Amino acid sequence: MSLPYAFRLLRSLAMLLALLCAARIALAETELPLAALQGLDFKAKAAAISAIADSGSPRAEAILNALTDGRLMLRKSDQRFVIIAAAEDPATLTDALDGSALGSEPLAGLKKIVINNQLRLQLRAELARMQLANPDPHARRAAVEALAADPTPAVIASLVEAAPKEQDEDVARAMQVVIGLAQIGDADPAKRLEGVQAVTGSMLGEVHNRLTQLVARNPAGEPLEPSMDVRIAAGAALRAIDQRRARYELIQTVFFGLSLGFVLVLAATGLAITFGVMGVINMAHGEMMMLGAYTTYVVQQALPNHIEASIFIAIPAAFLVAGLVGIVIERGIVRFLYGRPLETLLATFGVSLFLQQVVRSIFSPLNRAVATPQWMSGQLMVGDALALTWNRLYIIIFSALVFAALLALLRFTALGLQVRAVSQNRAMARAMGVRAGWVDALTFGLGSGVAGLAGVALSQLTNVGPNLGQSYIIDSFMVVVFGGVGNLWGTLVAGLSLGIANKFLEPFAGAVLAKILVLVFIILFIQKWPRGLFPQRGRSAEA
Amino acid sequence: MKRTFKTLVTSMVAALVVSTTPVRAEDTIKVGVLHSLSGTMAISETTLKDTMLMLIDEQNKKGGLLGKKLEAVVVDPASNWPLFAEKARELLAKDKVAAVFGCWTSVSRKSVLPVFEELNGLLFYPVQYEGEESSKNVFYTGAAPNQQAIPAVDYLMNEVGVKRWVLAGTDYVYPRTTNKILEAYLKDKGVAAEDIMINYTPFGHSDWQSIVSDIKKFGSAGKKTAVVSTINGDANVPFYKELGNQGVSAADIPVVAFSVGEEELSGIDTKPLVGHLAAWNYFMSVDAPANAEAIKSWHTFIKNDKRTFNDPMEAHVIGFNMWVKAVEKAKSTDPTAVQKAIIGVESPNLTGGMSKMLPNHHITKPVLIGEIQANGQFETVWKTEGLVPGDAWSDFLPESKIIEADWTDALNCGNYNTVTKKCSGQNF
Numbered sequence: 001m002s003l004p005y006a007f008r009l010l011r012s013l014a015m016l017l018a019l020l021c022a023a024r025i026a027l028a029e030t031e032l033p034l035a036a037l038q039g040l041d042f043k044a045k046a047a048a049i050s051a052i053a054d055s056g057s058p059r060a061e062a063i064l065n066a067l068t069d070g071r072l073m074l075r076k077s078d079q080r081f082v083i084i085a086a087a088e089d090p091a092t093l094t095d096a097l098d099g100s101a102l103g104s105e106p107l108a109g110l111k112k113i114v115i116n117n118q119l120r121l122q123l124r125a126e127l128a129r130m131q132l133a134n135p136d137p138h139a140r141r142a143a144v145e146a147l148a149a150d151p152t153p154a155v156i157a158s159l160v161e162a163a164p165k166e167q168d169e170d171v172a173r174a175m176q177v178v179i180g181l182a183q184i185g186d187a188d189p190a191k192r193l194e195g196v197q198a199v200t201g202s203m204l205g206e207v208h209n210r211l212t213q214l215v216a217r218n219p220a221g222e223p224l225e226p227s228m229d230v231r232i233a234a235g236a237a238l239r240a241i242d243q244r245r246a247r248y249e250l251i252q253t254v255f256f257g258l259s260l261g262f263v264l265v266l267a268a269t270g271l272a273i274t275f276g277v278m279g280v281i282n283m284a285h286g287e288m289m290m291l292g293a294y295t296t297y298v299v300q301q302a303l304p305n306h307i308e309a310s311i312f313i314a315i316p317a318a319f320l321v322a323g324l325v326g327i328v329i330e331r332g333i334v335r336f337l338y339g340r341p342l343e344t345l346l347a348t349f350g351v352s353l354f355l356q357q358v359v360r361s362i363f364s365p366l367n368r369a370v371a372t373p374q375w376m377s378g379q380l381m382v383g384d385a386l387a388l389t390w391n392r393l394y395i396i397i398f399s400a401l402v403f404a405a406l407l408a409l410l411r412f413t414a415l416g417l418q419v420r421a422v423s424q425n426r427a428m429a430r431a432m433g434v435r436a437g438w439v440d441a442l443t444f445g446l447g448s449g450v451a452g453l454a455g456v457a458l459s460q461l462t463n464v465g466p467n468l469g470q471s472y473i474i475d476s477f478m479v480v481v482f483g484g485v486g487n488l489w490g491t492l493v494a495g496l497s498l499g500i501a502n503k504f505l506e507p508f509a510g511a512v513l514a515k516i517l518v519l520v521f522i523i524l525f526i527q528k529w530p531r532g533l534f535p536q537r538g539r540s541a542e543a
Numbered sequence: 544m545k546r547t548f549k550t551l552v553t554s555m556v557a558a559l560v561v562s563t564t565p566v567r568a569e570d571t572i573k574v575g576v577l578h579s580l581s582g583t584m585a586i587s588e589t590t591l592k593d594t595m596l597m598l599i600d601e602q603n604k605k606g607g608l609l610g611k612k613l614e615a616v617v618v619d620p621a622s623n624w625p626l627f628a629e630k631a632r633e634l635l636a637k638d639k640v641a642a643v644f645g646c647w648t649s650v651s652r653k654s655v656l657p658v659f660e661e662l663n664g665l666l667f668y669p670v671q672y673e674g675e676e677s678s679k680n681v682f683y684t685g686a687a688p689n690q691q692a693i694p695a696v697d698y699l700m701n702e703v704g705v706k707r708w709v710l711a712g713t714d715y716v717y718p719r720t721t722n723k724i725l726e727a728y729l730k731d732k733g734v735a736a737e738d739i740m741i742n743y744t745p746f747g748h749s750d751w752q753s754i755v756s757d758i759k760k761f762g763s764a765g766k767k768t769a770v771v772s773t774i775n776g777d778a779n780v781p782f783y784k785e786l787g788n789q790g791v792s793a794a795d796i797p798v799v800a801f802s803v804g805e806e807e808l809s810g811i812d813t814k815p816l817v818g819h820l821a822a823w824n825y826f827m828s829v830d831a832p833a834n835a836e837a838i839k840s841w842h843t844f845i846k847n848d849k850r851t852f853n854d855p856m857e858a859h860v861i862g863f864n865m866w867v868k869a870v871e872k873a874k875s876t877d878p879t880a881v882q883k884a885i886i887g888v889e890s891p892n893l894t895g896g897m898s899k900m901l902p903n904h905h906i907t908k909p910v911l912i913g914e915i916q917a918n919g920q921f922e923t924v925w926k927t928e929g930l931v932p933g934d935a936w937s938d939f940l941p942e943s944k945i946i947e948a949d950w951t952d953a954l955n956c957g958n959y960n961t962v963t964k965k966c967s968g969q970n971f
Contacts, residue, residue, distance in 0.1 A: 112916075120792075209766075367777070512714045
């Protein structure tokens with residue numbers, strides 16, 4: 001909000017602050033206007049929040065924090081305001097006003113104090129103001145940046161006061177930026193110019209917003225900002241930000257592409273084994289991923305207090321579950337159908353429908369909620385404008401590890417040697433004493449197990465429901481065929497290039513068209529090079 | 544081989560057709576339930592089938608209808624649009640049901656429409672939809688765009704002060720039509736074209752990275768921005784997850800969704816979503832005696848007190864009660880008689896109001912805006928004064944502004960052009 005008179009009124013504001021201090025003393029703790037927080041009158045609530053924040057009460061911060069998190073409740077039995085420790089039933093209560101413990105109470109006996117988005121913004125600003133005195137410089141800086149969204153005169157006055165005393169350089173800089181933002185709203189062009197200069201170089205979202213307004217024109221094409229100097233300075237600052245953003249954006253698009261690519265690779269690696277190495281058109285591949293995702297869900301249900309670690313248990317569990325189901329499918333169905341691709345396709349398609357309906361009957365047709373561990377949510381800030389989300393980063397790493405492990409397994413172990421031998425020449429391998437049937441079962445189990453691992457990763461990205469597999473089966477086949485059947489490296493290159501191509505097309509073609517373009521490209525590519533990017537050469541190609 | 548396959552399919556289909564044992568067929572009134580129990584839409588539609596069974600059960604406990612017991616005929620169209628038409632024909636021609644309650648997606652409704660018009664059946668359609676339709680044989684108990692989308696935009700514009708709009712939707716008929724109406728409405732209200740961003744994604748889209756980052760960029764132009772989402776069902780989860788991960792909070796850029804209800808939220812970890820909005824005509828959290836009673840009987844019927852109750856279920860409750868009243872009024876289940884009798888019939892909705900069937904076969908409903916809470920429920924933050932009558936043909940599209948629907952004798956047309964004074968485009 002722009003308040004041009006902020007600085008002129010500084011002195012009267014100081015007086016106001018003094019008055020507020022007086023009000024603090026006058027407002028005894030029991031007089032915090034909590035009653036106004038009830039009901040649906042959000043204007044009254046906003047006023048009450050301001051009053052609580054300005055009261056100087058030692059309970060103010062606890063109350064506002066609880067209100068933000070939805071932990072401030074009204075006990076129905078005695079209409080007393082309480083704060084619950086966590087959303088559990090029965091909840092542990094403390095009195096909102098004096099902080100004394102009040103034992104526990106079932107949630108049914110409590111009524112939550114409702115807030116809306118506007119109040120959330122207000123609470124964020126009020127809490128940030130309280131955090132300005134926090135001894136931790138990171139907390140102070142976060143508080144200052146939170147205040148940039150809506151710098152009220154009172155906020156600016158306290159920042160002007162605090163800035164010269166600030167020891168930490170980053171925090172002081174952030175304070176200058178917020179003060180500068182307020183100055184941009186001043187009536188005096190010189191002050192506005194000063195404000196623009198103060199914010200130049202900052203990558204804060206609000207700075208960009210504010211500068212955009214300065215260079216904006218009205219529908220008649222006349223500039224909204226009267227001062228030429230201010231416009232020029234704002235334009236230059238804006239261009240600098242935009243250039244910097246454009247650089248980051250390129251990196252970000254590559255990251256998006258890589259992360260989509262690695263999800264595709266992860267989903268396709270299992271198929272690269274069952275379809276690529278063994279030649280089984282496995283339509284139930286997607287359902288193996290689904291089983292992996294459901295295993296993650298079951299593990300989380302079994303260990304409700306260890307969500308953070310549950311993923312590490314889910315990874316081997318999903319591999320085993322999907323792998324075992326894969327072996328059962330191979331021994332029970334697929335082994336009777338080798339060399340008859342059409343029948344295999346139909347049979348595994350049947351298996352996929354069967355597995356979907358089984359999951360629907362056991363877990364209900366509704367999606368299941370798989371919680372994301374804390375260490376996987378949020379984003380990693382590189383510099384001040386490049387943000388990479390943690391879950392994608394972890395999935396890239398996980399996918400790369402799975403791929404490397406699989407490659408090593410096929411290359412350096414006895415099983416890997418036998419798998420390659422059987423897939424190249426079954427009769428010869430058997431003549432050399434390889435138990436082809438046993439190798440088939442293990443290979444299919446391995447491919448299915450890897451699909452299960454993909455399921456664990458997907459449970460962190462998308463819905464865990466009976467249809468999870470179907471949405472990935474087409475993409476998986478696409479990647480394997482594009483990369484060249486029977487070639488793991490091909491799968492990697494194909495997955496990554498499709499992912500990156502998709503993400504570069506998406507911004508200007510839109511998600512729907514980008515997908516169509518990629519599919520058309522693949523059709524044309526397969527027409528010209530039916531064996532994919534890295535075709536099998538030599539004798540093995542005939543097998 | 545071919546023949547055995549065929550018999551196999553036939554017997555499988557027969558096995559899917561679950562029907563409660565007909566005791567004395569001639570003494571019962573049959574009610575068709577046409578909801579997918581398998582396939583992608585099963586997630587949403589199975590609950591509606593259970594709701595219908597509950598309502599029929601309750602009506603039978605009250606002594607049935609016209610002295611006869613009601614009998615549910617449940618079929619499974621398996622999320623397969625052409626199969627919807629086949630199953631509808633089976634219900635009307637073979638089972639001779641008095642009314643059908645069913646469909647979810649607009650494409651399934653469009654698929655059965657000719658069948659209902661040809662065989663003169665009655666369909667009660669319980670889901671919010673894009674409007675631009677009024678059939679003599681269909682009763683739309685879900686919201687038309689003016690009962691959901693338009694009030695939601697009004698709320699954002701007037702109460703939140705939103706100046707810049709992202710219209711994000713799944714690429715099919717409902718989002719496309721709704722966004723067309725919304726775009727016209729926003730421009731009507733003076734929003735400039737560069738302040739509207741329209742984005743479509745395929746069904747089940749799961750990689751939202753670049754779109755969320757685009758929305759973030761679009762939102763950094765110095766004006767309050769909001770996303771109006773017609774993203775369908777499943778794709779919402781990864782969308783909200785990505786929003787949370789990229790640090791877009793509801794306080795900065797709120798998302799108002801038209802397809803996310805309590806049922807969908809039960810499959811999501813809702814903590815990162817707190818504060819995002821949904822517009823519906825009903826929330827499970829509404830504090831009203833009728834609602835508490837309905838939820839209680841639902842929990843007893845389904846034998847699980849964790850199950851949610853949602854907007855389309857409420858629409859079925861209203862639709863079923865209206866049909867019962869109309870049959871009692873007409874003293875017959877004959878479709879033509881019921882069509883006449885039902886117009887003007889009132890039935891209480893669960894949020895404390897009285898919904899009424901209008902001549903255009905839509906009903907009056909309240910509009911509620913709710914914010915998602917950490918427990919997977921919505922908290923009402925705004926609601927319309929009184930009930931909003933459903934408008935079949937949008938007043939914000941130039942081509943449908945001039946069209947009226949009125950199934951009383953005055954007009955008896957669902958597609959009446961007030962300029963050319965002609966009734967067109969429909970059999971009736």
